[in-house]
Amino acid sequence: LGRDPFTLGVAAGDPDPQGAVLWTRLAPDPLNGGGMPARAVPVRWYVAEDPGMRRLVQRGVAAAVPELAHSVHVEVNGLRPGRDYYYRFACDGDEESAVGHFRTAPLPDTQLQQLRLALCTCQAWNSGYYPVLRDIARSDVDLVLHAGDYLYEYSPLQNARGRTLDAERFSGETVSLERYRDQYALYKLDPDLQAAHAAHAFAVIWDDHEVQNDYSGIHPEKPGVSTEEFIVRRAAAYRAFYEHLPMRSTPAGNGGLRVHRRLRYGDLAQLSLLDCRQFRPANPCGVGESARCEAALDPRMSMLGVGQEAWFAQSMVAAQGLRWNVVVQQLLMAQLQLDAGTPRERFWNDAWDGYPLARNRLLQALQTGGTGNAIVLGGDWHSTFVNDLKLDFNAASSPVVATEFIAPAISSGGDDTPYGPYYGPSIPQNPHIRYFDGDRRGWWKLQLNRQTVDAELRFADSVLRADAEVRTAARFQVVHGRPGAVPV
Ligand SMILES: [Fe+2]
Structure with a gap:
């Protein structure tokens, strides 16, 4: 060669x-x-x-x-x-x-004492370097869970790394198969991303940016592109995703790829990995933020699609008797009501708040897997959350059915602090949100033991330097049988 x-x-x-x-x-x-x-x-x-x-x-x-x-x-x-x-x-x-x-x-019948997971998401190359991935590479974990936005479709010509790229190849949004491949190659050249992959096995799911910002199923973010054109772009993006990640080859219909799957660690944990993008209908209340509309309350509205929802129900039966029932998905599952009680009250429709009845079905199914052992992991928001998941977020008396950890971005957002000031004032109106930070980049280190899940939040000092320090910012614990994380 x-x-x-x-x-x-x-x-x-x-x-x-x-x-x-x-x-x-x-x-x-x-x-x-x-x-x-x-x-x-x-x-x-x-x-x-x-x-x-x-x-x-x-x-x-x-x-x-x-x-x-x-x-x-x-x-x-x-x-x-x-x-x-x-x-x-x-x-x-x-x-x-x-x-x-x-x-x-380990074998499924092994009485496993401990499983250490890294949870990370959102690695916009143009926003900065990957000290977070370097920290993951150096950590002793059994598996890295990447919750999506592994790649962004945006042009990387303007980037925080000050790197000059071929203006013709990398201008505009990524649409063609050739460009998705070049874009993956650009990301994959990063030495810290390579180090993290070389150090640990990954289990990766995708979110929206591996194709296009905020798309849903076969519906693009913005009108003006036909379904036929978008499905060709989506198939190219899905193919390039497979070509660049250590995935098993499981094609799905419509130029798709099966991403939802299960991983099992002895009798300690089952990980159910979900795909909240490929099979969902267009946001019933439209893209972006809005008040909850009537269409969102149509029980036919699904996030996972009929087939994956049935598979999830089976998955919860399979989780029975295991110590921890872990769901790995890409979005914020907890409700986040913005400016509650004012005329501006609204939700972010792209996440589970846009599909509230599908969320309730999922949380009900989760209880099949056992009581008080469900952990939901996610990403997407470029913010860190620890949440109590409830069937009715508006009722203080509604029991907590699962504990949610949302990972901060690896690099997306750079060193800017855009979300703390924006979402911060609404957080107290959402008492099921136990912790929020909108401004820092990092990852979660999760240690599953037989009696507890110990969660350590790691934040980078900066993502504008590849060698920036990454430090522990907070610790939480979930006790088996008692959902809801508490600070320690
Ligand atoms: Fe992202």
């Missing part, structure tokens, strides 16, 4: 007791379409028990094909449960990739 093809790093994803998905993409000229010949290229892969790659346990050859941008997805099986593994790729010359690490999940 002449040049190093492993410019975009390596990644492992969706671990189970037998293995994981191992990913790389050959791209010797990453910001210029990849720079690969228009033919399939063999890629050797190795899995070992040691970081020096001496005690090999599996090896094989995969084909990197031009139809998938010369990405490689090796679905490894036959490994041992609950173990550390290392992996590497190599090409026909002497080119070798970096070595990555992942940990397989």
